[in-house]
Amino acid sequence: MKLIVLDRDGVINEDSDAYVKSVEEWIPIPGSIRAIARLCEAGWTVAVATNQSGxxxxLFDATTLGDMHFKMQQLVMEEGGRVDLIVHCPHGPNDGCDCRKPLPGLFEQIAEHFHLESLTGVPVVGDSHRDLHAGMRLGGIPYLVRTGKGSKTAKGPLPTGTQVFDDLAAVVDHLLGAKR
Structure with a gap:
């Protein structure tokens, strides 16, 4: 199985310091939806792991979060792709859970769902250190995008082996060996 794990806010959709709180505020980053569809067309399995402390x-309820994810899935399906799994952490930063990135809980859920012992070699795409570190704890390969908080993240030290790209579409071009 060719699996990829994507962060949501700042990778697939526009991020906001005030949080993405509604379906109307969930705005895809140009090229991200098509990039996911291209992965699917090439036989990849797509999982999304997202902290949702809102x-x-x-700031919003579980129904609204479900509606945002439905919008994302619908847009991807309209492009001929799919999101195979979405896992989220509903907790705040001080709740003491094991699923809030940079902790590996969401990635453990993904591995368990797909019956994998680890995520060794799986591309993990994020715009923050916590995205990259969480995936790396289970053997994932870190890919940083400059969208969302990624440009700021790229200015600091990055985990060893991190590859940096302008956006998700550029990561997909790299993974599929395509040229833009």
């Missing part, structure tokens, strides 16, 4: 903060 739930714990009371």
């Amino acid at each position: 739930l714990a903060r009371g």
